Amino acid sequence: xxxxxxxxxxxxxxxxxxxxxxxxxxxxxxxxxxxxxxxxxxxxxxxxxxxxxxxxxxxxxxxxxxxxxxxxxxxxxxxxxxxxxxxxxxxxxxxxxxxxxxxxxxxxxxxxxxxxxxxxxxxxxxxxxxxxxxxxxxxxxxxxxxxxxxxxxxxxxxxxxxxxxxxxxxxxxxxxxxxxxxxxxxxxxxxxxxxxxxxxxxxxxxxxxxxxxxxxxxxxxxxxxxx
Amino acid sequence: xxxxxxxxxxxxxxxxxxxxxxxxxxxxxxxxxxxxxxxxxxxxxxxxxxxxxxxxxxxxxxxxxxxxxxxxxxxxxxxxxxxxxxxxxxxxxxxxxxxxxxxxxxxxxxxxxxxxxxxxxxxxxxxxxxxxxxxxxxxxxxxxxxxxxxxxxxxxxxxxxxxxxxxxxxxxxxxxxxxxxxxxxxxxxxxxxxxxxxxxxxxxxxxxxxxxxxxxxxxxxxxxxxxxxxxxxxxxxxxxxxxxxxxxxxxxxxxxxxxxxxxxxxxxxxxxxxxxxxxxxxxxxxxxxxxxxxxxxxxxxxxxxxxxxxxxxxxxxxxxx
Numbered sequence: 001x002x003x004x005x006x007x008x009x010x011x012x013x014x015x016x017x018x019x020x021x022x023x024x025x026x027x028x029x030x031x032x033x034x035x036x037x038x039x040x041x042x043x044x045x046x047x048x049x050x051x052x053x054x055x056x057x058x059x060x061x062x063x064x065x066x067x068x069x070x071x072x073x074x075x076x077x078x079x080x081x082x083x084x085x086x087x088x089x090x091x092x093x094x095x096x097x098x099x100x101x102x103x104x105x106x107x108x109x110x111x112x113x114x115x116x117x118x119x120x121x122x123x124x125x126x127x128x129x130x131x132x133x134x135x136x137x138x139x140x141x142x143x144x145x146x147x148x149x150x151x152x153x154x155x156x157x158x159x160x161x162x163x164x165x166x167x168x169x170x171x172x173x174x175x176x177x178x179x180x181x182x183x184x185x186x187x188x189x190x191x192x193x194x195x196x197x198x199x200x201x202x203x204x205x206x207x208x209x210x211x212x213x214x215x216x217x218x219x220x221x222x223x224x225x226x227x
Numbered sequence: 228x229x230x231x232x233x234x235x236x237x238x239x240x241x242x243x244x245x246x247x248x249x250x251x252x253x254x255x256x257x258x259x260x261x262x263x264x265x266x267x268x269x270x271x272x273x274x275x276x277x278x279x280x281x282x283x284x285x286x287x288x289x290x291x292x293x294x295x296x297x298x299x300x301x302x303x304x305x306x307x308x309x310x311x312x313x314x315x316x317x318x319x320x321x322x323x324x325x326x327x328x329x330x331x332x333x334x335x336x337x338x339x340x341x342x343x344x345x346x347x348x349x350x351x352x353x354x355x356x357x358x359x360x361x362x363x364x365x366x367x368x369x370x371x372x373x374x375x376x377x378x379x380x381x382x383x384x385x386x387x388x389x390x391x392x393x394x395x396x397x398x399x400x401x402x403x404x405x406x407x408x409x410x411x412x413x414x415x416x417x418x419x420x421x422x423x424x425x426x427x428x429x430x431x432x433x434x435x436x437x438x439x440x441x442x443x444x445x446x447x448x449x450x451x452x453x454x455x456x457x458x459x460x461x462x463x464x465x466x467x468x469x470x471x472x473x474x475x476x477x478x479x480x481x482x483x484x485x486x487x488x489x490x491x492x493x494x495x496x497x498x499x500x501x502x503x504x505x506x507x508x509x510x511x512x513x514x515x516x517x518x519x520x521x522x523x524x525x526x527x528x529x530x531x532x533x534x535x536x537x538x539x540x541x542x543x544x545x546x547x548x
Binding site: 132 | 311332
């Protein structure tokens with residue numbers, strides 16, 4: 001650490017830049033989670049419905065969607081992020097800033113959440129589905145009235161897991177111009193040896209994860225009527 | 228009301244149902260009994276179109292379910308109520324909302340279906356639990372909600388798949404008398420799948436025995452009870468397993484309309500050797516004595532003598548091993 005520089009709350013990196021960086025991280029996480037749910041939920045339902053012996057079994061569709069989803073999940077985020085710079089530029093008119101980072105964060109979170117949705121839906125017992133089929137319900141009614149409401153606690157937990165994963169991804173996004181706490185930690189904490197900035201960033205990231213997990217657990221409990 | 232003709236079902240070359248034919252008249256409670264794997268569940272799944280039949284027909288309330296697909300099948304299902312072993316209620320819904328569900332699926336306006344659901348909960352004696360979720364109800368209460376739900380669309384047929392198999396004896400009795408009283412009040416036809424003969428004894432008017440995917444016996448309860456020695460008759464009045472060390476001395480006597488006193492009088496009149504009642508089941512069904520008795524004679528010769536005397540007297544006897 002360089003001597004004779006202002007530290008902690010006198011350090012401009014912390015005093016001036018920490019809070020906007022926290023805001024960027026939260027915004028990235030919030031929007032990416034939101035978009036991942038919007039796109040991942042239907043994708044996960046599609047996977048569930050087309051799976052073998054399911055309600056709209058279609059092995060070909062399932063295989064294709066499955067492979068695409070798994071490719072999406074297996075590309076390292078940092079590579080995906082760089083590969084998606086043109087897409088981010090097209091959507092947000094910029095390759096930098098938190099808005100651009102949301103694009104690649106969302107793309108990486110969609111397949112992740114879709115798989116969590118699929119496994120949450122599989123937890124809904126076949127008996128419940130048959131009971132509602134016997135009422136004469138069609139596929140859409142089954143999805144809206146049985147699958148989603150019965151799997152809701154699992155869907156919420158999945159969203160929480162996705163959101164927490166996204167917090168750590170935002171740190172990586174920071175490395176390639178995404179801003180946020182990750183960028184601050186890298187450019188000041190790592191590259192300029194400011195241990196105080198590094199610690200401040202890490203503490204806030206831990207707090208973010210803790211807060212998301214807490215809210216997620218509370219919400220999951222509120223929608224769970226199984227006990 | 229329910230008419231099965233040569234209903235067959237094969238799974239990948241394995242025959243689950245080999246040509247089931249049976250008919251259930253309107254207003255009857257019919258039991259289908261058999262061990263696990265006998266094809267009971269497959270039968271009910273074919274009857275509801277949850278599983279397509281390989282061949283044959285299943286006419287329910289005038290419509291052949293096996294010929295229907297898609298929207299037509301979904302519409303037909305609304306005229307069949309179904310009760311499951313584990314009530315299969317939705318945990319996300321209250322008892323009231325669960326009972327409303329079939330009406331919601333059918334597109335009945337909210338206020339109307341709510342009122343109807345309240346009536347039904349009242350009918351099964353659970354109006355005070357309307358706002359509870361299934362997890363807050365006991366197994367028996369859940370099954371009551373399940374029955375109310377099955378009746379929501381005013382079906383003319385109620386299918387029950389092992390409705391009491393997950394319940395204790397006392398609750399089983401309550402659920403069975405509920406089903407029986409609903410049949411009387413709502414004039415519905417009931418088909419009950421079960422592996423418990425006590426269910427048949429308590430509420431069925433007629434029964435069918437399914438073994439290895441085929442019907443081996445069918446008939447009204449009177450017909451079954453007046454044909455002693457048949458598998459269903461034996462299962463209806465079970466005997467405890469015979470004790471050790473009575474080889475060649477035991478005689479099983481089936482009573483169908485003949486009282487035990489008459490049997491003894493017959494034996495005494497013919498000068499039969501003395502015998503003791505080792506164990507037995509006696510009941511009065513429809514005013515007629517019905518039962519099975521295991522008699523223990525002094526030795527094999529005495530047993531054979533008693534056996535032929537009773538047999539000549541028109542009483543069904545079997546020499547136990």
